[in-house]
Structure formats: structure tokens, C-alpha cells
Amino acid sequence: xxxxxxxxxxxxxxxxxxxxxxxxxxxxxxxxxxxxxxxxxxxxxxxxxxxxxxxxxxxxxxxxxxxxxxxxxxxxxxxxxxxxxxxxxxxxxxxxxxxxxxxxxxxxxxxxxxxxxxxxxxxxxxxxxxxxxxxxxxxxxxxxxxxxxxxxxxxxxxxxxxxxxxxxxxxxxxxxxxxxxxxxxxxxxxxxxxxxxxxxxxxxxxxxxxxxxxxxxxxxxxxxxxxxxxxxxxxxxxxxxxxxxxxxxxxxxxxxxxxxxxxxxxxxxxxxxxxxxxxxxxxxxxxxxxxxxxxxxxxxxxxxxxxxxxxxxxxxxxxxxxxxxxxxxx
Amino acid sequence: xxxxxxxxxxxxxxxxxxxxxxxxxxxxxxxxxxxxxxxxxxxxxxxxxxxxxxxxxxxxxxxxxxxxxxxxxxxxxxxxxxxxxxxxxxxxxxxxxxxxxxxxxxxxxxxxxxxxxxxxxxxxxxxxxxxxxxxxxxxxxxxxxxxxxxxxxxxxxxxxxxxxxxxxxxxxxxxxxxxxxxxxxxxxxxxxxxxxxxxxxxxxxxxxxxxxxxxxxxxxxxxxxxxxxxxxxxxxxxxxxxxxxxxxxxxxxxxxxxxxxxxxxxxxxxxxxxxxxxxxxxxxxxxxxxxxxxxxxxxxxxxxxxxxxxxxxxxxxxxxxxxxxxxxxx
Numbered sequence: 001x002x003x004x005x006x007x008x009x010x011x012x013x014x015x016x017x018x019x020x021x022x023x024x025x026x027x028x029x030x031x032x033x034x035x036x037x038x039x040x041x042x043x044x045x046x047x048x049x050x051x052x053x054x055x056x057x058x059x060x061x062x063x064x065x066x067x068x069x070x071x072x073x074x075x076x077x078x079x080x081x082x083x084x085x086x087x088x089x090x091x092x093x094x095x096x097x098x099x100x101x102x103x104x105x106x107x108x109x110x111x112x113x114x115x116x117x118x119x120x121x122x123x124x125x126x127x128x129x130x131x132x133x134x135x136x137x138x139x140x141x142x143x144x145x146x147x148x149x150x151x152x153x154x155x156x157x158x159x160x161x162x163x164x165x166x167x168x169x170x171x172x173x174x175x176x177x178x179x180x181x182x183x184x185x186x187x188x189x190x191x192x193x194x195x196x197x198x199x200x201x202x203x204x205x206x207x208x209x210x211x212x213x214x215x216x217x218x219x220x221x222x223x224x225x226x227x228x229x230x231x232x233x234x235x236x237x238x239x240x241x242x243x244x245x246x247x248x249x250x251x252x253x254x255x256x257x258x259x260x261x262x263x264x265x266x267x268x269x270x271x272x273x274x275x276x277x278x279x280x281x282x283x284x285x286x287x288x289x290x291x292x293x294x295x296x297x298x299x300x301x302x303x304x305x306x307x308x309x310x311x312x313x314x315x316x317x318x319x320x321x322x323x324x325x326x327x328x329x330x
Numbered sequence: 331x332x333x334x335x336x337x338x339x340x341x342x343x344x345x346x347x348x349x350x351x352x353x354x355x356x357x358x359x360x361x362x363x364x365x366x367x368x369x370x371x372x373x374x375x376x377x378x379x380x381x382x383x384x385x386x387x388x389x390x391x392x393x394x395x396x397x398x399x400x401x402x403x404x405x406x407x408x409x410x411x412x413x414x415x416x417x418x419x420x421x422x423x424x425x426x427x428x429x430x431x432x433x434x435x436x437x438x439x440x441x442x443x444x445x446x447x448x449x450x451x452x453x454x455x456x457x458x459x460x461x462x463x464x465x466x467x468x469x470x471x472x473x474x475x476x477x478x479x480x481x482x483x484x485x486x487x488x489x490x491x492x493x494x495x496x497x498x499x500x501x502x503x504x505x506x507x508x509x510x511x512x513x514x515x516x517x518x519x520x521x522x523x524x525x526x527x528x529x530x531x532x533x534x535x536x537x538x539x540x541x542x543x544x545x546x547x548x549x550x551x552x553x554x555x556x557x558x559x560x561x562x563x564x565x566x567x568x569x570x571x572x573x574x575x576x577x578x579x580x581x582x583x584x585x586x587x588x589x590x591x592x593x594x595x596x597x598x599x600x601x602x603x604x605x606x607x608x609x610x611x612x613x614x615x616x617x618x619x620x621x622x623x624x625x626x627x628x629x630x631x632x633x634x635x636x637x638x639x640x641x642x643x644x645x646x647x648x649x650x651x652x653x654x655x656x657x658x659x660x
Contacts, residue, residue, distance in 0.1 A: 050421040051424075052383065090381070
């Protein structure tokens with residue numbers, strides 16, 4: 001029995017600290033994700049400061065958070081049979097996530113995400129998909145999907161045609177088995193690239209939607225959060241909208257919860273990478289246990305606060321222990 | 331003009347946090363380095379928690395520290411043409427270190443060091459040398475060595491026959507050019523493996539010796555620090571002996587300096603990995619500028635305190651700026 005299975009891009013994060021000027025001269029838009037090709041990946045890497053490698057990938061980070069909370073989590077994603085691929089599989093399994101997608105024995109190398117962390121702790125992502133573009137329908141195990149209460153899908157999947165097919169297949173298997181499908185919009189630019197498709201998905205096949213403020217404004221092409229909130233109500237079953245330090249707003253039908261951000265352990269914001277991913281982990285952990293939606297939001301806020309208190313997008317603390325004070329008694 | 335050129339093993343550190351029990355059940359001796367083969371490397375890695383990859387290698391860490399202090403530093407070491415090798419070269423060059431050793435296009439993969447960090451911030455190292463065992467005499471550029479004030483050599487080099495030849499060739503080139511040779515004993519077990527050779531080297535070809543307390547006791551087979559101090563006096567020109575929180579003792583002929591440890595920035599010991607490497611960086615930076623030996627020791631202590639205040643064995647702060655208050659006016 002799996003609580004949540006995710007399909008996503010398998011990416012090793014390569015993090016370095018850089019100045020705001022670096023972000024500008026490299027033509028990046030701070031706080032967003034850009035897809036880059038081999039040539040650009042090499043040039044940017046050459047210009048970057050010494051870096052640290054940590055396994056990442058948005059949906060996989062969420063699964064690592066769920067496993068740390070005590071949920072049964074599985075991940076479907078593609079690496080190659082190379083060193084970064086081995087690192088990726090090790091870290092995900094060592095985090096307690098079931099990961100059985102066979103690595104590709106030829107083709108592009110394992111994907112990576114070059115992440116620039118600026119002095120304001122904001123992160124700017126440059127993704128070289130590599131082997132992740134080869135993810136396809138055949139990687140989706142129908143039995144695994146059918147056995148999971150929720151199938152969690154990245155909006156980023158829409159950046160490669162094979163992954164789109166994997167997405168559609170997985171959503172079909174989940175619904176046929178009477179299970180739910182969750183989607184995260186992933187990134188402002190991902191929404192701009194695939195807006196019409198995302199609107200159709202939210203309308204048609206998504207049961208739980210995750211989005212941050214910029215993404216939900218872009219999806220509905222509106223200027224205020226409240227306008228977006230009015231649009232999303234009734235458009236999908238459940239939506240969890242994150243607003244950074246302003247907290248989050250959760251809707252289910254006409255039920256609305258407004259949840260504050262959780263104080264950061266240690267009091268200092270170090271690196272926002274993974275904030276949305278871990279919010280989704282906390283939320284889904286509560287959701288699969290039928291907790292009150294407000295509590296689901298508080299669990300999300302708690303997990304997000306842990307991951308932004310250190311470098312890296314996966315939890316460094318036992319989240320199950322951290323969450324204990326919030327949970328209902330047995 | 332190069333201030334210091336180092337020859338060492340090129341290793342990517344793979345760090346994870348583990349319990350004291352893990353260290354015991356894996357049969358490790360806490361605080362030391364063990365050489366491991368491919369099979370053991372795979373088994374240990376499989377048992378480890380999710381990890382972070384950071385370029386390391388003892389002598390290379392020292393060169394990264396020297397570059398951060400504003401010295402001209404170069405490194406000779408061997409990686410393969412693989413992903414970890416590319417990461418290694420990137421990080422070293424991005425740190426400002428000259429690194430021109432061509433990567434091996436076949437043979438063993440790039441070396442790595444599996445590092446277990448226990449709750450007391452102590453680190454236990456498990457080194458898979460990989461491509462580093464192929465380092466040989468031909469990798470040593472005579473002109474580069476002759477142009478450097480100091481050639482810095484790792485005791486770890488004695489673990490591979492080719493590297494021993496590289497060591498001997500480099501020491502010869504340095505002395506022929508009227509330059510100095512420095513040696514770090516590297517590790518207690520390295521001393522036990524190669525004690526007779528190290529005694530000969532210190533007697534014959536080493537001008538500056540670096541050792542920590544355990545290593546110098548093992549070298550002279552004595553029980554007290556003072557006994558070792560008496561033995562090393564007159565045995566080599568200059569010795570810098572580090573004693574953790576007890577500080578360091580430096581001798582040159584009959585001149586002796588006793589230097590305190592530097593307070594840790596932030597007040598918290600996080601990870602001792604690289605403490606000795608960065609002490610050597612600070613010391614050599616001062617030494618190549620003919621600073622008073624006591625000041626060389628204080629610079630070493632300062633750099634060591636920076637690197638133990640965070641995870642990873644290379645500086646995260648601009649050491650030149652950090653050292654400014656200690657330096658003599660222009």
C-alpha cells in the first residue's frame with residue numbers, strides 16, 4: 001500500500017552561492033526555472049562558483065518529505081547508468097522512498113539543475129533535463145499507480161513529450177482504480193509555456209491542485225490573489241495555494257482555510273529551494289490520513305519551514321518527530 | 331610565480347550524517363581514514379543515509395584555502411573523464427586554484443571519499459582512490475614545481491606506488507630549484523602503514539612538516555606530546571603540530587611557538603573535516619610571505635576555525651578578508 005506515488009524529473013541539484021549581478025549578467029530571471037541545453041549548461045557551470053551536489057527534483061523532494069513524515073512514498077523518474085544517476089538513486093532510497101525505474105543504459109546523461117543562491121536566499125534554477133526527457137509511458141507501472149491513494153504529478157513533466165504521455169497514462173490508471181490525482185503547477189514559466197493544457201487538466205483530471213501565488217495568477221491571467229481564488233473555487237476539487245511568508249489558502253468546494261506560515265527553525269531563512277515541494281509533502285501526508293484541511297495546511301507550513309532553514313531541498317530533520325505536536329492523539 | 335603547488339589524491343567527498351552505532355557496526359575507527367576497494371565502497375554507500383557531494387581531497391582543500399587567502403596555488407592530481415571528475419575540476423578551478431593535470435580517459439572512475447559525520451561533529455573517512463592510484467611521475471611538471479616557493483605533499487600519496495614516484499620526482503625538482511618541500515602526515519593509519527619511510531623523508535627531504543597530535547606520537551612511537559616535540563626538534567627544519575582545541579605548536583630549530591585555537595565563528599563546531607588542511611593553508615600563506623612563525627600559526631588556526639563551522643572541507647568565507655585584522659600593515 002502506497003500513500004503517494006510521484007512522477008517527476010530526476011535531477012541532481014548543483015548549488016552555488018552567487019551575487020545578484022551574476023544572475024543579471026547571466027540573463028536569468030530570479031526565482032524562476034529555465035530549461036537549458038547541453039551547451040548552455042556547460043557555459044553556465046564554468047562560470048559558477050564551487051558547488052555542492054544534492055539530489056533534488058521537485059516531486060522527488062516531496063516524496064522524500066512524505067517518507068520522513070512516515071508515509072509510504074514511491075517515485076517514478078529516469079536517470080542514466082552514470083555516476084550522478086547512481087547518486088540520485090542512492091539518496092532517494094536512503095531517504096526511504098521506493099524507486100524502481102530502471103536507469104537508461106544509453107542516451108543523454110542524468111539530468112541536473114544548476115541552482116544559483118543569491119544573498120537574499122532566493123534560488124534561480126537552470127534545468128538540464130538529460131535522461132529525464134526519455135521518461136515515457138512505459139516507465140509507469142499501472143499496479144503501482146493503482147495501489148497509491150494519490151498520484152502526484154509535476155507541471156514540469158509537460159516540458160518533454162514522453163513525460164506528457166506518462167502523465168496521461170498515470171492519471172488514467174489512478175482514476176480507473178478510484179484513486180486521486182494531484183498536480184503542482186511547478187513554476188511561473190511552466191504555466192506560461194503550458195497554460196491552456198494546465199487549464200484543461202485542472203478542469204478535467206486533477207483532484208488536488210498545488211500552486212504558488214505567481215503560478216495561480218498566471219494560470220487565470222488575473223492581477224490579484226483574491227481574483228485567482230474566486231476562479232479556482234469550483235474549478236477543481238481541492239486547491240492548496242502557497243503565498244510564501246503570507247502563508248497558504250486551501251479550498252475544497254466552498255470550504256476555505258487561511259493558514260499562517262510557520263516560524264523558521266533557528267529564525268533564519270537560508271535557502272528557499274524546496275519550500276513548495278515540502279509544503280506539498282506535509283499537506284498530502286495529512287490529506288491521505290483524512291485530517292482536517294486546516295491541519296493539512298499547517299503540516300505543509302511546518303515542513304516548508306524546516307527545508308528553508310538550511311541549504312538543499314530535502315529535509316534534514318525527522319519530520320515525523322517535528323510534526324508530533326501538531327497531530328491528533330491516537 | 332606560484333606560492334604553493336600540491337600533489338594529492340583528487341577525491342569528491344560524499345558526506346552523510348550517521349549515528350555512533352553506525353560507525354561501530356560498519357567496523358570503522360572514528361576519526362581516521364580507511365582505504366576501501368570497489369566492493370566495500372558500494373556496500374558502505376548503500377548503507378549510508380542521503381548524502382551531499384563536495385569536492386575534497388586533503389591537499390586540494392589546502393590549495394583552495396591558499397587561493398581564498400590570496401596566494402597563487404596549483405594542484406596536481408588525477409581524475410577520470412567522468413561526471414565526478416568534471417565536478418572535481420570545476421570546483422577546484424572555480425576556487426581559484428590552477429589545475430592542469432589531464433584526466434585519464436580510461437581505467438578506474440574518479441576517486442571519492444565516503445565521509446560519515448557523527449553527532450559529535452567528528453568525521454570518519456573511507457577512501458576509494460579510483461583514478462588517483464594512476465597518478466604518476468609523468469603528471470609532475472618540472473617547471474611548475476621549480477616555479478613554486480613550496481611543494482606540498484600528502485602522506486596519503488604513499489598509498490599508491492605511482493604517487494610515491496611522483497612525490498620523489500617532485501621533491502627532487504623543488505630542491506634542485508632551491509625551493510622548499512612540505513609534507514603532511516595526513517592520518518594516524520597512514521603513519522602506521524608507512525612509518526619507516528616517513529621517518530626517512532622527514533630526516534632527508536622534508537623542510538616543513540605538518541602533523542596532528544596522534545600522527546606525531548605514532549611517528550616517534552611515544553606516549554606524550556612533549557616527548558614527540560623533543561624528538562621532532564632538530565629532525566626537520568620546521569614543524570607545525572596541531573592539537574585540536576588545544577591549539578598548535580610550531581618549531582624552527584630551537585624557536586618554539588605555542589598558539590591557541592581560534593574561536594569558531596558562530597560558536598558551534600559543525601564538522602571537523604578539513605581542519606588540518608585549512609590550518610596548513612593559513613600557515614603556508616604566512617610562511618611564503620616570511621611572516622613571524624607565531625603569526626603563521628594564528629593564520630592557520632583562523633582558517634581551521636572557519637572550515638569547522640560548516641559542513642565541507644573547503645572555506646565558504648573569503649579568507650583574505652577574514653585574515654585582514656591579523657595581518658601586518660603594508
